[in-house]
Amino acid sequence: MASLGDLERSIMDLLWSSPEPLTATGLRDQLADSPDAAAGRELAVTTVLTVLSRLEKKGLVARSRTSRPHQYRAVSSREAHTVSLMNEVLGQAADRDAVLSRFVGSMSEEDATLLREILRGRD
Template sequence: MAEPDPRRRRRAQGALETRVLAALHEAEGPVTAGWVQERLAAGLAYTTVMTVLARLLAKGAVTRTRQGRSFVWMPAADEAGLAALKMRKVLDGEQDRRAVLASFLTALPESDEQVLRELLDQATGED
């Protein structure tokens, strides 16, 4: 039997992280890992959900607060932050970041390119 492709496993983990974050964004406030597990309805073990939440915590994508004997979780960013996290994941998975960024930039509509240039100018001005 052939070994599973480790890149495929990483993609699956990334997809699961995205689903967990989406569930947290749907919540009306901080929620337990059990709540997340129920919302995903994918037959995932509680420990799997906890592992994903711990990874997201290490990446700064979620926060947690102790409530009683357990933690409640919430996203560290809004929907735009979630989209940015997805973009960073894709970029981090590529070896030639410069080529990916160049291709991304040249594919942008002119209006988006202008927004990006303005944001870069603002970021440069803050340093």
């Protein structure tokens, strides 16, 4: 699973935050109103549709073809996407122990406490 570019991330943030599927026009309008990196430049609906097509090929977005215009929704949650990215990176590591050790060592005390609580809950 590849990481997301700026516009892909902006679109996914909107889809993850929306309880309902969104159209490309609706996404473009929300991006235009957003203080995000994609804002500040005029986006064509075709640009948003191209990005949605790429996200669909990556398995992150599903398109409803039952209505016009098509509506798009995130296939999984933001958290599930983050977990997939973390598992991908960890899976590519030559020394998983070293990567996990450095990752845990770089955590804030609050995150380390939370991780301990989560791991205790698995027992």
